Amino acid sequence: MSLDTVSYWAKSAPGREYPSGPDMECDVVVAGGGIVGVTTALLLAREGASVALLEARRIGSGATGYTTAKLSSLHGLTYADLTSKLGEDTARAYGEANEEGLAQAARLVEELGIECDLRRKPNLTYTEDESHTSKLSDEAGAAKQLGLPASFVTEAPDLPFEIAAAVRFGDQAEFHPLHYLHALAEAAAEAGCAVHERSRVVSVDQGDPCTVHTEDGATLKAGHVVIATHLPILDRGLYFARSHPERSYVLLARLRSETPQGMYLSDESPAHSLRSVPTPDGDLLMAGGESHKVGQSDEAERYRALEAWTQERFDVESVEHRWAAQDHMPADMLPFVGPLWPFSDRVLTATGMRKWGLAMGTTAAAMLSDEVQGRENRFARTFTPVRANPVAAAPSLAKENANVGFRFVRDRLQRGSADDLALGEGAVVGDGLGQRAVYCDEAGKLHELTARCTHLGCIVRFNDGERSWDCPCHGSRFGIDGEVLEGPAVHPLRPAG
Numbered sequence: 001m002s003l004d005t006v007s008y009w010a011k012s013a014p015g016r017e018y019p020s021g022p023d024m025e026c027d028v029v030v031a032g033g034g035i036v037g038v039t040t041a042l043l044l045a046r047e048g049a050s051v052a053l054l055e056a057r058r059i060g061s062g063a064t065g066y067t068t069a070k071l072s073s074l075h076g077l078t079y080a081d082l083t084s085k086l087g088e089d090t091a092r093a094y095g096e097a098n099e100e101g102l103a104q105a106a107r108l109v110e111e112l113g114i115e116c117d118l119r120r121k122p123n124l125t126y127t128e129d130e131s132h133t134s135k136l137s138d139e140a141g142a143a144k145q146l147g148l149p150a151s152f153v154t155e156a157p158d159l160p161f162e163i164a165a166a167v168r169f170g171d172q173a174e175f176h177p178l179h180y181l182h183a184l185a186e187a188a189a190e191a192g193c194a195v196h197e198r199s200r201v202v203s204v205d206q207g208d209p210c211t212v213h214t215e216d217g218a219t220l221k222a223g224h225v226v227i228a229t230h231l232p233i234l235d236r237g238l239y240f241a242r243s244h245p246e247r248s249y250v251l252l253a254r255l256r257s258e259t260p261q262g263m264y265l266s267d268e269s270p271a272h273s274l275r276s277v278p279t280p281d282g283d284l285l286m287a288g289g290e291s292h293k294v295g296q297s298d299e300a301e302r303y304r305a306l307e308a309w310t311q312e313r314f315d316v317e318s319v320e321h322r323w324a325a326q327d328h329m330p331a332d333m334l335p336f337v338g339p340l341w342p343f344s345d346r347v348l349t350a351t352g353m354r355k356w357g358l359a360m361g362t363t364a365a366a367m368l369s370d371e372v373q374g375r376e377n378r379f380a381r382t383f384t385p386v387r388a389n390p391v392a393a394a395p396s397l398a399k400e401n402a403n404v405g406f407r408f409v410r411d412r413l414q415r416g417s418a419d420d421l422a423l424g425e426g427a428v429v430g431d432g433l434g435q436r437a438v439y440c441d442e443a444g445k446l447h448e449l450t451a452r453c454t455h456l457g458c459i460v461r462f463n464d465g466e467r468s469w470d471c472p473c474h475g476s477r478f479g480i481d482g483e484v485l486e487g488p489a490v491h492p493l494r495p496a497g
Contacts, residue, residue: 013178021196032228034064039365045191056200073098074169101359116179126166245475295472299465336385426462
């Protein structure tokens with residue numbers, strides 16, 4: 001298997017480069033250059049606020065650049081469950097927020113003339129199992145009752161295999177997320193926003209004004225700070241304990257037959273996602289899925305399983321791209337958007353998009369902009385981080401945090417060996433009372449790091465599918481040189497010694 005796991009989106013849309021950030025004062029600092037952060041920065045700059053947008057690496061290098069890029073309010077089987085656990089009003093708000101985000105993204109594409117392959121398509125959640133038909137019928141009925149564009153169907157004519165039933169949402173959309181995001185960043189810069197890459201935020205001191213510190217020593221002062229870093233890099237609010245991180249896999253395949261043009265998600269476990277992707281050499285099939293908790297699976301095997309699933313259902317000529325994505329799954333199924341914690345109205349966040357962050361992230365940006373401007377937003381009460389939904393959240397919270405505690409203790413007992421590492425392999429090995437993360441590069445040289453995640457000290461695990469060190473507790477990821485690839489960690493793994 002090739003270890004080239006850079007997404008097609010990133011390869012085909014590198015975007016312009018922005019300088020790192022200097023010391024400065026402004027109205028708002030936005031940390032995070034994904035869909036939430038860039039859209040928030042654009043909306044605020046357009047309203048006359050002085051804004052600094054800080055991205056730790058490159059614009060779109062996180063979840064937005066590795067998504068399946070569906071703009072949709074159909075998220076698997078969601079609405080019957082939401083209605084049952086949290087009530088019809090909450091379920092309706094969730095659906096309307098996503099529909100509003102889809103519409104806002106489409107308006108921005110038209111207004112800014114963005115060439116991003118935006119295509120209106122139906123989106124279907126389907127089952128191949130006859131015994132699941134009633135469950136999909138119930139979902140379609142619940143969604144339609146909420147005013148969503150839902151119907152129940154029993155055919156998907158452009159798929160080369162039979163389905164038993166599906167929930168269909170009409171007038172959804174797909175696009176190239178980085179062509180879109182880079183255009184928004186440029187529009188934000190034109191509106192006066194200071195855009196800075198390679199400017200990792202490492203701490204925020206709340207005050208009047210707030211003080212933001214970056215890894216390279218810059219200090220920024222602002223009236224408000226928006227933490228749009230996928231999972232908040234600040235532990236206030238305990239978002240790492242109120243959600244869990246999942247990693248999933250994507251491939252783009254060239255087919256010998258026609259490429260299906262709808263958007264699809266199966267109801268299997270793990271689920272599989274499908275859509276077409278236009279490229280200069282014709283449409284490719286995107287297949288995604290094989291989700292698991294970060295750092296708790298054989299990643300290379302997940303890639304192989306996804307390819308095998310795709311080969312079983314389609315006439316595949318070649319697999320041309322593959323990559324993995326990561327997102328955080330909130331315990332009560334709702335994103336967190338608003339004040340970072342109960343005692344703050346100056347530091348805001350948006351997180352927990354449960355793998356559907358493009359439409360919802362666009363609405364979240366509008367909510368954050370309204371919060372900064374002191375305006376009411378009709379979705380604020382539903383998605384506020386200052387909420388308690390014990391019926392929906394308690395079972396998941398208990399399960400996931402028990403898992404974290406188990407890994408925190410068990411992984412400290414690891415006593416592997418680096419003696420038998422093959423080229424390109426890594427392992428956590430014993431080092432007295434601690435552990436080292438050891439990687440053998442293609443030249444046979446060993447690279448040794450401390451194995452404790454710099455977030456809360458869990459022991460990292462080698463990701464053999466992407467050659468990274470992944471934390472099985474809260475999802476931080478590090479390169480083989482220790483560089484932070486995913487938060488909530490903000491500091492690299494240190495060299496062992």
